[in-house]
Structure formats: structure tokens, C-alpha cells
Amino acid sequence: MKSLHRAWIVAAVAFVAIIGAAGFRATPGVLITPLQDEFGWSRGTISLAVSVNLMLYGLCAPFAAALMERFGMRRVVSLALLLVAAGSGLTILMTASWQLVALWGVLVGLGTGSMALVFAATLTDRWFVRHRGLVTGVLTAGGATGQLVFLPVLAHLAEMQGWRAAALTVSAAALAVVPLVWFLLRDTPEELGITALGATGPVVRTPGGGAAARALGALRGAARTKSFWYLVVGFAICGASTNGLVGTHFIPAAHDHGMPETVAASLLAVIGIFDIAGTIASGWLSDKVDSRILLTAYYALRGLSLLVLPQLFAATAHPSMLIFIIFYGLDWVATVPPTVALCRKIYGPNGSVVFGWVFASHQIGAAIAATAAGVTRDHLGNYDAAWYGAGLLCLVAAVLSFRIVTRVVPEPGPAAILVG
Incomplete structure (x- = not known):
């Protein structure tokens, strides 16, 4: 009987690690209302902390990809999980809004950003030749689905035992994954004397200069x-329409229409299930x-x-809302595998690092949308303008995506220029 290639074990560990880190990504939508009730902070103030988190989550990505090239995935991911925890x-322990920004925004943003989606892109580049796109899709689903499936549990904890219980649960989940990553994740197949799945021979890897120099x-x-x-623009709109808007504000928006937070959180969890x-x-x-x-x-x-x-929001989850949830789940992060594939095709060996920069734009878009939607709700009393604006921007992203060119034009000499 043919033995299981080690690449599948490494991918399984990465999947669990990504889900563990995704737990904290689920908390903003669940905790907005409890924090507002306890501290009296406006949704705009709380959304600012979310925006800082999302911004750092994205801006860390290209440097994290280069750090993984320099120091290895195992070290970077283990440290990232410790920061999240x-x-x-x-x-x-926080008592002021600036502490929310510092902890929820800065510290957790740095931790989650250090493993982000570039972790999936880097791992599949190193460990897979065959099934690369499929594994990228599975790992991507792990991040988004882990974020959303945590929601009902966190919402229940926040409702029954307070938001602090939810925060501690996420911390424990991230900590629990660290030993798994440290002992089972390996940086390259060559480290174990094997080749990537589907590769015809080993790859000689020569670390470049500093992480910052490589990224820049x-x-x-x-x-x-x-x-x-x-x-970049398309993925910024992607982030605005998922993490920034729906992921952060769907629960409070549904609550505005009389829907219990636990029900709204369960709907987002359904998005996570169909996202897989x-x-x-x-x-x-x-x-x-x-x-x-x-x-x-x-x-x-x-x-x-x-x-x-x-037009679909109501006090109960009627069939038309369920249809939206199922559809949106199927489309939630379906954009990631083709975006990774395009970066890899156009930019070759630098594809993972370039995807890190593209992913940074995703989180910048998410950060802008998170704050803008919160301010919109504070000033207009509802989220309608935010939903309509995001819908129109997605149509713009569709046009830009169609205009991408992947042609490689060779120049005299060993190098080639990528155009388009």
C-alpha cells in the first residue's frame, strides 16, 4: 500500500493552525454590542480598533512571507500564534478604548498578519506541485471558515458568561495549536530528504537578503x-466586502432589525460552512x-x-436571507485561489511575496470599510449606504479582473519582463 506523502500531514497541521488563529478574527462582530453596552463606546470607536487590526493583518503579510523564506514557517507561525493568544x-484587563486599539488592534493584528493567507501560499509553493490549487483552496477555507464557525460559540459565551469568556476561549485555542505547529510542521520537503508532492526532483533553496529588502x-x-x-484594487474591494463589512457589521446590522445576536452569528457560521x-x-x-x-x-x-x-434584513431568518447566506458563503473567499494562481503565474519565484502585498490591499480595504460602515451607522442610523456602496465596488472589481494580463515577454539575456 502506498504511504501517505508527508505534504498532506504538513498541510493538515497548517489547516489546524490557520483555524486556531482565525478564532480571534471572529470576535469583532460578536463583541461590538457587548463592548458598546459595557463601556459606552460608539460603534465608530470600536470599529477603529477593528480597522487597525485589519490594516496590520494585511501590512504584515508581505514581510511575513519574506520572514518565512528567511527563518522558516515553523518559527514564524509559532510566534504568530503566541501573539494572538x-x-x-x-x-x-482593558478599561479604556486606546487599550482596545493596542491589544485587539495592534498586538493581535501583528500576530494574525504574520501567518495570514501568505502562510497558505508559501506552504503550497514549497510542498505541492500536484494539487497546488486545490490545497490552496482548502487552506484558505480553513482561515475563513474557522473565523466564521467560531461565531456561534463566541456569541453564546458572550451572551451567557460575558465577552471576556469569549476572548479567553480564543486565547486558549491559539495556544493549543502552538505545540502542534512546532513539532509537526516542517519548512521544506528537502529538510526531510524528500521532494514536494508531484515534483521530479529536490529544489535547492538559497535564502535571500533581509526580509524587508526581499519584500520591498x-x-x-x-x-x-x-x-x-x-x-491590488480588486482584492482591496474583496476585503472591504467580506472581512470589513459583512464579517464585522453583519451581526450588529441584523441586531438593528430585531434579530438576536446568536441567530445572526449562526447565519455567519453557515457562511463559513458553505465557504468550505x-x-x-x-x-x-x-x-x-x-x-x-x-x-x-x-x-x-x-x-x-x-x-x-x-431588503433581506428582518427579525427572523426568512428563506430569502438563507439563500443570500448560502450564496455568499460559496463566494466568501473563492477569490483567493485564483488570485494566488495569478501572482504565481505572473511573478514566478516572487509570487508568494507579491501575493503578500496584494493581500495587504485586501486588509486595507477591509479596514477602511470597517470604520466607514461604523461611522455610517452612527450618522445615518442604518447600514444601507454601506451595503449598496460595497455592491457597486464589487462590480468595479469584476471589470478590473477581466483586464489582467498574464503574458510574459522575454528580453535578450536570461531575464524576462512581466507585462500587463
């Missing part, structure tokens, strides 16, 4: 191409279909669904 646990050098090269900016199918299917499709076409379809369909959402 510390930030979440210390939150229970990849950015300078990619920024000369139009396709990079199409990917949608993202894995997207990963499989990205191995077989032009990734530009996939992105165009995903953004267009997401935009149309958001334009309908304001």
Missing part, C-alpha cells in the same frame, strides 16, 4: 505592471480554468448579492 487574553524588492518589480494594480465548498471548488477550478474569468465572475455575483441584501 497574548493579545486576546490581555483584552479582558518584490513590490518594486511588481508595481511596474498594470496587472499588479488591477489585482466554495473555496475548495475554486481551488480546483483555478487549476483548470483561466483565473481572470473566475475572479470576474466571483466579484460580479458578489456585487449583485450585496445590492439586494438591505
Whole structure:
């Protein structure tokens, strides 16, 4: 009987680690109302902490990818999980809004950002040649699904035992994953004397210079191409319409219409369940279909669904809302596998680091949307303008995705220029 390739074990450990870190990503939507009730902070103030978290979560990504190249995935991911655990646990001691920004925003933002989606991209680059798109989809689903599936548990804890119990639960979950990562995750197949799954031979890896130099050098090269900016703007809109808006404000928006928070949290958990199918299917499709076409379809369909959402809110989860939840779940992070595939195809060996910069734009978009939606709610009394604006932006992202060019034009000599 053929033995299981070690790549699958490494991928399984990474999947669990990503889910563990995703736990804290679930807490903003659950804790907005409890924090507002206990401390009297406005939704705009609380959303600012969410925005700082999302911003750092993204801006760390390109440097984290380079750090993983330099120091190894195991060290970087273990430290990241410890930061998440510390930030979440210390939150229970806070008494002022600036502490929320420092702990929830800065510390946890740095921790989650240090493993983010670049972890999945780096791991699949090193360990998989065959099934690379599929595994990228599975790991991506782990992050988004872990974030959303935690919601009912955290919402129940926050309702029954207070928001501090929810924060401590997330801290414990992140800590529990650290030994698993340290003892079972390995940086490269060559470290174990084997080759990547589907590879014809070992890869000689030579670490580059400093992480910052590597990250900034990849950015300078990619920024000369139009396709990079199409990917950046499109993924910024992706972040705004998922983590920033729906992930952060769906629960309080539903609560505004009389829906209990635990019910709204359960609906987001359903998004997480269907996200598994949608993202894995997207990963499989990205191995077989032009990734530009996939992105165009995903953004267009997401935009149309958001334009309908304001009419679906009610005190109960009626069938039309359930249809939206299922559809949005299938599309939640389906954009990630084709985006990773395009970065890999266009930018070659720097693809993972370039994806880190593209992912940074995702979180910048999410951060802007999180604060903008909170301020919109404070001033207008509802979220309608935020939903409509995000829907229109998704249609813009669909157009930009269709315009991406992946052609490689060779120049005289050993190098080639990537255009588009």
C-alpha cells in the first residue's frame, strides 16, 4: 500500500493552525454590542480598533512571507500564534478604548498578519506541485471558515458568561495549536530528504537578503505592471466586502432589525460552512480554468448579492436571507485561489511575496470599510449606504479582473519582463 506523502500531514497541521488563529478574527462582530453596552463606546470607536487590526493583518503579510523564506514557517507561525493568544487574553484587563486599539488592534493584528493567507501560499509553493490549487483552496477555507464557525460559540459565551469568556476561549485555542505547529510542521520537503508532492526532483533553496529588502524588492518589480494594480484594487474591494463589512457589521446590522445576536452569528457560521465548498471548488477550478474569468465572475455575483441584501434584513431568518447566506458563503473567499494562481503565474519565484502585498490591499480595504460602515451607522442610523456602496465596488472589481494580463515577454539575456 502506498504511504501517505508527508505534504498532506504538513498541510493538515497548517489547516489546524490557520483555524486556531482565525478564532480571534471572529470576535469583532460578536463583541461590538457587548463592548458598546459595557463601556459606552460608539460603534465608530470600536470599529477603529477593528480597522487597525485589519490594516496590520494585511501590512504584515508581505514581510511575513519574506520572514518565512528567511527563518522558516515553523518559527514564524509559532510566534504568530503566541501573539494572538497574548493579545486576546490581555483584552479582558482593558478599561479604556486606546487599550482596545493596542491589544485587539495592534498586538493581535501583528500576530494574525504574520501567518495570514501568505502562510497558505508559501506552504503550497514549497510542498505541492500536484494539487497546488486545490490545497490552496482548502487552506484558505480553513482561515475563513474557522473565523466564521467560531461565531456561534463566541456569541453564546458572550451572551451567557460575558465577552471576556469569549476572548479567553480564543486565547486558549491559539495556544493549543502552538505545540502542534512546532513539532509537526516542517519548512521544506528537502529538510526531510524528500521532494514536494508531484515534483521530479529536490529544489535547492538559497535564502535571500533581509526580509524587508526581499519584500520591498518584490513590490518594486511588481508595481511596474498594470496587472499588479488591477489585482491590488480588486482584492482591496474583496476585503472591504467580506472581512470589513459583512464579517464585522453583519451581526450588529441584523441586531438593528430585531434579530438576536446568536441567530445572526449562526447565519455567519453557515457562511463559513458553505465557504468550505466554495473555496475548495475554486481551488480546483483555478487549476483548470483561466483565473481572470473566475475572479470576474466571483466579484460580479458578489456585487449583485450585496445590492439586494438591505431588503433581506428582518427579525427572523426568512428563506430569502438563507439563500443570500448560502450564496455568499460559496463566494466568501473563492477569490483567493485564483488570485494566488495569478501572482504565481505572473511573478514566478516572487509570487508568494507579491501575493503578500496584494493581500495587504485586501486588509486595507477591509479596514477602511470597517470604520466607514461604523461611522455610517452612527450618522445615518442604518447600514444601507454601506451595503449598496460595497455592491457597486464589487462590480468595479469584476471589470478590473477581466483586464489582467498574464503574458510574459522575454528580453535578450536570461531575464524576462512581466507585462500587463
